[in-house]
Amino acid sequence: MISIDSYGWIERFTQGPKASHYNRIIDASSKENILTSVVVVYETYRKVKNSRDEQVALETVAVLSQTKIVPVDQTLSLEAADFSLEHGLHFSDALVYATARHYNATLYTGDPDLRRLPGVTYI
DSSP: OOOOOHHHHHHHTOOOTHHHHHHHHHSSSGGGGEEEHHHHHHHHHHHHHHSSSSHHHHHHHHHHHTSEOOOHHHHHHHHHHHHHHHTTTOHHHHHHHHHHHHHTOOEEETTTTTTTTTTTTEO
């Protein structure tokens, strides 16, 4: 099981400089084996809509919806709070990281705040 954070999906859908790296990772995995925090849906939609347009943003959400979307619940909220305190993570980073850890998924990211954490592969 893998998880791609917002950074990776945004790179993919805006043809960012690291898009080819993320494309290889995403395309090598079946959609059922990609875990996506609902926070990633929010961040990706917002950024893609702002940098491209609403149609591309909605197409992005359609692709993300083919993965396993994980909502925020009380357990993940508490785990995220603990990771935030332990690693000094901001709210959204903590939730995305907690989601990946909860499901024992490798988190792929280009976010330097997550770079050295266990279970993270930095692109």
